[in-house]
Amino acid sequence: QDIKNRLIRFGYGLNEVSNQGRAAKVFADEVEKASGGKMKIRAIGAAALGSDVQMQQALIGGAQEMMVGSTATLVGITKEMAIWDTPFLFNNGKEADAVLDGPVGQKVMDKLQEKGLVGLVYWENGFRNLTNNKRAVTKLEDMEGIKLRVMQNNVFIDSFKTLGANAVPLPFSELFTALETKTVDGQENPYNTILSSKFYEVQKYLTVTNHVYSPWIVLVSKKYWDGLSKDEQKVLLDAAKKSRDFERKDTRAEADKALADLRAKGMQVNELSSAEAGRMRDKLSAINTSIAANVGESLWKEVQDAVAQARTAK
């Protein structure tokens, strides 16, 4: 086997004790095992190697070897990544897995190569869900007038405006205070984040909307990747796949537990009916049209077909 001694810096944004940190550890262990201890992963969390954007630029320039981060921040590099920001694209994790791990997911990932990044696998951040202090959101009309913190990203801002909410873009670091002081009424994030950020202390209603699926993506610097032997590349890819399977299981288990915890902490939880989700999806057709135009009609169609196939394949 053609494997050299290598030290790989693997940066991520959350803490060591998060689902991201646990999966990074699994990846590191798998690489070490498969390479006979020759390839070592130095996993560095808590954004100590910089923000997602900073790490991306370092990977492209060859100054850092690996990272895992949000696909949404990659839109500035590869516009096709915006496809995963589509609201109500997937109904459940199974559909997401099938599409992301399938040929079209790979195709989007491969678009990164011309920009100096190699995508290995998608991890799961989770379905985003809505919390607020005004009312339990059971139908489309309930969104009206809720002052909602959204990510600083045009698609999300436009989507929630279309649904009738007052979309207020705020950095995540300022979100808790903004909720506590009622600067905004609500926010939307995966269960794990809602729990770990203690939003239940300042939010009353939790609506299971599953309105967007947020993937993470494991990246390698292409400059670095091209210098690796086939065997070394295989070690990284295989370990990444193992970490992915672990990460999704771990994240989903954590999400289920988080939802139960949030209930126990006193949040009023309700589920958005699939009919109402459908109405929201219809209302967002203009957003979808613009996403389709941005990523290219053919890719849009491919993804929709893949989703349909995954849906019928159960």
Next chain:
Amino acid sequence: MNLAKTLRHLVEALMAMCMTGMVLAVFGNVLLRYFLGTGWVVSEELSRLLFVWLVCLSATLAFGEGKHLGFDLLTARMSGTKATVLRWLSRGLIALALWYLVRGSWEQVLVGMDSRSPVMNYPLALGAAGTLVMGVCMAVLLLLQSWQDLRGDGPGEQAAEPGRAQP
């Protein structure tokens, strides 16, 4: 050195513009949130970009004026040959740091040509260009200082610093 004066005025004007822009971007967002219940998406990204350039420009100006914080406990006690040696050693070390700063910034400018910011969609190279311009300008100022020192204009660093004649 009328050119130096004009350049300084130009840099100062740019600094004042960046500062004004930052104030307007952040304050505008506060006003919008309180009076219209909505935010200005561009606010954070714009103010940060202006901030980067403000810092790069004013750090360069401060470099020319010799205003960056330093230790002079040892150097102030030295005179004659020892002082000269220390001065050149220090310049050499600054030059080394600037060389890598410029090289790294240049590579990041190239990388950033193809990457866009999430909201305003500006090329990220615009941010890296800030430290590139800063590094290059500081290097030019350092060369100027060294040359004036070699020519023997006044006693060493003090008089040789361009932009000293602050009103």
Next chain:
Amino acid sequence: MTIAIFLLVLFATMTVGVPIAFALMLTALALMVHLDFFDAQLLAQNVQAGFDSFPLLAVPFFILAGELMNAGGLSRRIIDLARSMVGHIPGGLGYVVIGASLMLASMSGSAIADTAALATLLLPMMRKQNYPAGPSAGLIASGGIIAPIVPPSMPMVIYGVTTNTSISKLFLAGIVPGIIMAIGLVLVWRGIARGKDLPVAEKTSWVERRKVLSGSAWALMMPVIIIGGLRFGFFTPTEAAVVAAMYALLVATLIYRELNLQRLYRVLVDASRTTGIVMFLCGAATAASYMITLADLPSQLAQNMGPLLQSPMLFMAVVCLFLLAVGMVMDLTPTILILAPVLAPLAAKAGIDPVYFGFVFIFVGCLGLLTPPVGTVLNVVAGVGGLRMEPVIKGVTPFLLVYFAMLVLLILFPAIVLWPLKLMF
């Protein structure tokens, strides 16, 4: 080994006269070579990342607010107010300094700006009335360092960003200790003024006082906006800073009418220049702290500190002594930038409350502004007053001693910081 390289390169380059910012960049480069991760891009990227930050925007905005207050007549009115209230007491100008320090501190975040304003306006007055030069200058310097303790505070913003500590909480933690500092100064000044036959000013009539008060009322609204806005969450610290700057601008131009366009332009340029110096340092320090993180320096240190980490109080005492020694020769901002990323994780390991630790760190760092040989605030007072350093150093000593006593109390009773904070949240 890593620690040795870090310290050696940093101090060797600083000693030969390389400005601290460049010394930090060279340290980062040396650590990259040592860790075998050399890439110039990491230097450039992290220097930029050091100031490409929204929370740090509070720094230029607070600097701007302070400059606007000084240029627009707000600071002067605050000092006039203090004079009309306590100027008539024996040694009254000293109490004026203390009262004005505390009020200015609640509007400005920089010790240097406040000290400059106090020294410019009050030191000549004290000299004319035969107040002893040394103690007067020492009192002004000691009053000046309340500025970064009471919110808003530039050093707290920088500390909060470098160590991921809540800036709002750090801000609110400073209110009570700031008042204690002022009380300490009053006690010492009473002792100094008692023995001397200082001229007594005529008591200001209440009519006059009311006039001065209503004139300064606009300026006095500033702390209400800043502290109220933070406590009730109307603004983030960055927004509070920009609101403070806009408010000072409006009061200076529309109400006091003391700021024309030309002066405003100068203020913008001067505030930018100060920002550039502080933030360039921040950038360079970020490059160094990136490498510190990669080298895992805090863990290495922790392994060698075993027993110290078992006793939080002992840990605090040792850290404070160390910071006092560093503060003698290094300015506050670089002290925060270089040492906070190393010491804050250690404090966390020792089980110390991060806000308490951050506050004490900054308090000790501020004392360094008053200690020779490198005492920036001393330099400002001596420079503005045209005094030699020796009498100023001698004059500041009794006040410094009372601050040391306060530091001992802070270490023995962390509740002084933590208890009011708990009440506020």
